[in-house]
Every structure is written in C-alpha cells, then in structure tokens.
Amino acid sequence: MKLKILWMYHDLMDLYGDKGNAEVLRVRAQKRNIECTVDTCTLGQKADIADYDLFFMGGGADHEQSLIYEDLIARKQNIIDAMHSGTAFLLICGGYQLFGQYYRDQDGKTIDGLGIFDYYTESTDRDHRCIGNIAVETTMDGKTFKAVGFENHGGQTKNVSTPFGRVLSGQGNTFGNEYEGFMNGQVLATYMHGPLLPKNPMIADALIARALKKNYGHVELAPIDDTLENKARETMLKRLKAL
Numbered sequence: 001m002k003l004k005i006l007w008m009y010h011d012l013m014d015l016y017g018d019k020g021n022a023e024v025l026r027v028r029a030q031k032r033n034i035e036c037t038v039d040t041c042t043l044g045q046k047a048d049i050a051d052y053d054l055f056f057m058g059g060g061a062d063h064e065q066s067l068i069y070e071d072l073i074a075r076k077q078n079i080i081d082a083m084h085s086g087t088a089f090l091l092i093c094g095g096y097q098l099f100g101q102y103y104r105d106q107d108g109k110t111i112d113g114l115g116i117f118d119y120y121t122e123s124t125d126r127d128h129r130c131i132g133n134i135a136v137e138t139t140m141d142g143k144t145f146k147a148v149g150f151e152n153h154g155g156q157t158k159n160v161s162t163p164f165g166r167v168l169s170g171q172g173n174t175f176g177n178e179y180e181g182f183m184n185g186q187v188l189a190t191y192m193h194g195p196l197l198p199k200n201p202m203i204a205d206a207l208i209a210r211a212l213k214k215n216y217g218h219v220e221l222a223p224i225d226d227t228l229e230n231k232a233r234e235t236m237l238k239r240l241k242a243l
C-alpha cells in the first residue's frame, strides 16, 4: 500500500512544531509497511492536490496567513476536486481558519478564506488571545477518546456546524467555548498545535485510515505500542483535571 501526503506551505505555516504531524504520519504508516511519501508545496509551486491521499497544512501568524491566502485561493478548484476524489485533510489553526469564509486579524484587516466551509474567524484585540494547553473529547470513526494539544490564537471562529471535539479544559473555537475545531468525514480542522499527532496517536491512525480509504477502502491498521505516547497524554489530561 502507498500513502501520499502533501504538506502545504511547509516553510510558512509551521508553528509550535506542526511539522511533527507529517513526521508522525510517515513513521506510523511505515511501521505498517505502508510506503509513505511527504511532498511539500509552497507559494507559486505546482502540485495536483487531488493526486494526494492526505493534505496537511499547519498554523501561522497573521503575517504568514496574509502572505499565502491568495495563493491558496487560486488553488480552490483543485482543493474541491481533491475533496471529491476522497483526499483527507488535516488543518491546524491558521490553516483551519483559511478554509472558512474569512479571517479578520487584530488590526481589523480582513483576508478572504477559501469559503469552502461556513465558519468565519474574527480576532479579538492584541491583548487577548486563547493561549494554553487544551483537552477535548472527540469521536473519530466510531471511537470516542480524549485528546490534548496547545492553542494560541487571537481568532475567534464562529458558525461552526460540526466541531471536532467538546472542550474539557481550555478555550476552543472562541473564549470559553463548549466546542473546538471543525470536522466532517474527510476534514479535521483544529486549533490544537502541540504538535497534535505525537500526543494523540489515535488521531494519527484515524487520519491514516481516512487517507488510505481513497484508494483501498476500509483498512484495519495493525496496533502499535503507544505506551509512552499515552502516558504523556494522560499526564497532561491529569494536569488539566480532564482525565
């Protein structure tokens, strides 16, 4: 089996170790003897997104978001084609925001999003950001579990139809929100940096399964020893009183 990952704007959208997500996907696929490639693509470079099984985009500060949004919007039809072809998506923070209607930054400057989903994001003022460790409860592909991450966003994302998880500790889509992120059967979009996947191997495997589905249908992934990863996650859950 083969798994083709596209890591978009790797040089600009990579906050708090988001790059670790691509590495975890690669290593966990290879442990199952799945041949995995991670290609990168940035401003002005060509890539056929529909040719990939998984599209990954990390987070970025307002400045980086303003540098990439026009290039991203120019790829909108290709992204829609990829969605129709069954590509799975992992979008972190700034990447999450740019798949919505628009992002208004802390200076009141608005940049368009792809407008693929109904949600939109408006920042609070400079002194107020949602910062800190966060725990959520989520259900992916029939399995309910608790996930941990780190959020740092001024953006307050509203009008989210189907969130990723219920907040156990931390802020979420807006200050004090009950919910975090956006998710449908193909797209996981979240504020959780950290990076997300090393701390939450069950999310990594759910994404690998979603991505493999494009070419192979339902694939049962062999278990991996996640003792250390789970210990780390449980330590944070305990600290957040969310276990």
Ligand code: GLN
Residues within 6 Å of the ligand: 015, 058, 059, 060, 061, 062, 065, 092, 093, 094, 095, 123, 152, 153, 154, 155, 156
């Ligand atoms: N610039 C965006 C915000 O502050 C996204 C930040 C991020 O990706 N961590 O809301």
